[in-house]
Amino acid sequence: MSSELVRRSHNNNNTQTDNHTSSAQSNSSSKSRKPMFVTVLSRLPFLLVGIAIATFLFHFLPSPSASIVTDDSLELALPTRRVLLQEKGRVPLGLKTKRQKRIVVTGGAGFVGSHLVDRLMERGDSVIVVDNFFTGRKENVLHHMGNPNFELIRHDVVEPILLEVDQIYHLACPASPVHYKFNPTNVVGTLNMLGLAKRVGARFLLTSTSEVYGDPLQHPQAETYWGNVNPIGVRSCYDEGKRTAETLTMDYHRGTGIEVRIARIFNTYGPRMCLDDGRVVSNFVAQALRKVPLTVYGDGKQTRSFQYVSDLVDGLMRLMEGEHIGPFNLGNPGEFTMLELAQVVQETIDPNAKIEFRPNTEDDPHKRKPDISKAKELLGWQPTVSLREGLPLMVNDFRLRLLTDSKTIGDKAASAA
Numbered sequence: 001m002s003s004e005l006v007r008r009s010h011n012n013n014n015t016q017t018d019n020h021t022s023s024a025q026s027n028s029s030s031k032s033r034k035p036m037f038v039t040v041l042s043r044l045p046f047l048l049v050g051i052a053i054a055t056f057l058f059h060f061l062p063s064p065s066a067s068i069v070t071d072d073s074l075e076l077a078l079p080t081r082r083v084l085l086q087e088k089g090r091v092p093l094g095l096k097t098k099r100q101k102r103i104v105v106t107g108g109a110g111f112v113g114s115h116l117v118d119r120l121m122e123r124g125d126s127v128i129v130v131d132n133f134f135t136g137r138k139e140n141v142l143h144h145m146g147n148p149n150f151e152l153i154r155h156d157v158v159e160p161i162l163l164e165v166d167q168i169y170h171l172a173c174p175a176s177p178v179h180y181k182f183n184p185t186n187v188v189g190t191l192n193m194l195g196l197a198k199r200v201g202a203r204f205l206l207t208s209t210s211e212v213y214g215d216p217l218q219h220p221q222a223e224t225y226w227g228n229v230n231p232i233g234v235r236s237c238y239d240e241g242k243r244t245a246e247t248l249t250m251d252y253h254r255g256t257g258i259e260v261r262i263a264r265i266f267n268t269y270g271p272r273m274c275l276d277d278g279r280v281v282s283n284f285v286a287q288a289l290r291k292v293p294l295t296v297y298g299d300g301k302q303t304r305s306f307q308y309v310s311d312l313v314d315g316l317m318r319l320m321e322g323e324h325i326g327p328f329n330l331g332n333p334g335e336f337t338m339l340e341l342a343q344v345v346q347e348t349i350d351p352n353a354k355i356e357f358r359p360n361t362e363d364d365p366h367k368r369k370p371d372i373s374k375a376k377e378l379l380g381w382q383p384t385v386s387l388r389e390g391l392p393l394m395v396n397d398f399r400l401r402l403l404t405d406s407k408t409i410g411d412k413a414a415s416a417a
């Protein structure tokens with residue numbers, strides 16, 4: 001260090017000496033101008049390169065403030081949205097830009113939600129799943145863990161939550177009779193999510209249900225039909241809950257101007273359904289695989305239509321991205337009696353599977369079949385997967401999960417012994 005200082009001071013002295021000498025020479029002789037001129041000439045190329053670099057930087061690197069306005073990346077866009085949130089209490093929709101969308105899927109760890117999340121992630125969106133795992137499973141979204149575009153929040157939607165998002169797919173709600181009687185979250189959960197949509201200016205999509213038609217007096221059911229619902233029955237927490245959710249959605253739209261979409265979903269099946277949730281397709285498939293009789297309630301002549309989950313997800317995304325509020329029926333118009341469904345399950349899994357009849361549950365609708373003309377016309381949507389094509393895909397998933405379950409039980413029994 002000291003030697004370095006000594007060397008520098010030597011250099012300074014030399015420079016000073018040189019300066020004195022050169023100024024003395026410039027006064028005395030014209031010879032001294034020639035080396036100076038040569039020196040400037042020899043440095044000219046460096047000077048020109050310097051000017052070129054400065055010009056390039058000035059023109060091609062924008063200032064930080066300009067990049068926030070024009071850059072498409074979410075990271076740079078976020079400060080702008082936050083500033084707007086602070087200034088005006090709401091942010092503009094990201095829908096009309098090409099920017100990556102931030103989407104929350106409530107109930108995203110459930111059956112339908114997890115398939116929707118797969119498609120949104122595939123599209124390159126940034127997805128936040130909000131789920132309390134009442135009927136959903138972490139395993140359904142495990143394959144997205146570690147992806148920076150994916151977040152999973154354990155949260156019950158009956159409590160408010162603040163998330164800065166562009167779109168809200170609101171699915172959180174137990175959908176099967178076994179579960180919804182114990183956890184009627186429809187009204188409060190929907191109210192909270194509408195509040196969130198209003199606060200951050202997000203577009204809100206409600207997943208309503210064909211149950212809003214009750215035991216229908218019109219067949220097939222068009223969206224214009226107002227339904228035939230028992231307001232105080234055992235299923236009312238679900239069907240009346242969804243009817244109230246629709247009302248709230250429209251009230252928020254009319255009262256606060258938020259953008260809303262309503263889907264009325266008909267029976268849907270596919271991989272990742274709850275194994276024992278009391279829904280007819282999952283019941284039959286699990287029973288046939290476990291080699292126990294298929295339970296048919298009533299005389300088995302009541303009809304339902306069954307939609308494969310990928311068709312539904314396609315319909316939900318078209319609805320969210322489209323211009324129309326709805327409500328839209330999303331379902332497969334192919335109509336089957338319970339007995340016909342049991343036969344398809346027998347053909348697919350086990351021709352020797354037995355059928356057992358039990359008394360029907362209260363308020364079970366006799367007929368259910370969607371009229372999907374409106375979705376066809378305005379969303380350009382219709383289902384493409386038939387029951388005979390979709391069922392084997394679901395059976396493979398159920399078989400695997402049942403095997404894993406029985407292996408886990410076997411392992412536990414072995415380690416306990």
Ligand SMILES: NC(=O)c1ccc[n+]([C@@H]2O[C@H](COP(=O)([O-])OP(=O)(O)OC[C@H]3O[C@@H](n4cnc5c(N)ncnc54)[C@H](O)[C@@H]3O)[C@@H](O)[C@H]2O)c1
Nearest residue numbers: 107110111112132133134135136156157172173175265268
């Ligand atoms: N699958 C169908 O046939 C069908 C038919 C009509 C309507 N729907 C509607 O579609 C949506 C999804 O249905 P699904 O079949 O995937 O059901 P699901 O039970 O598999 O999924 C519902 C998800 O919501 C979560 N959830 C429930 N209550 C919650 C709460 N309070 N807070 C946070 N998360 C909560 C559950 O843990 C689960 O992950 C539901 O709103 C349902 O009413 C489904």
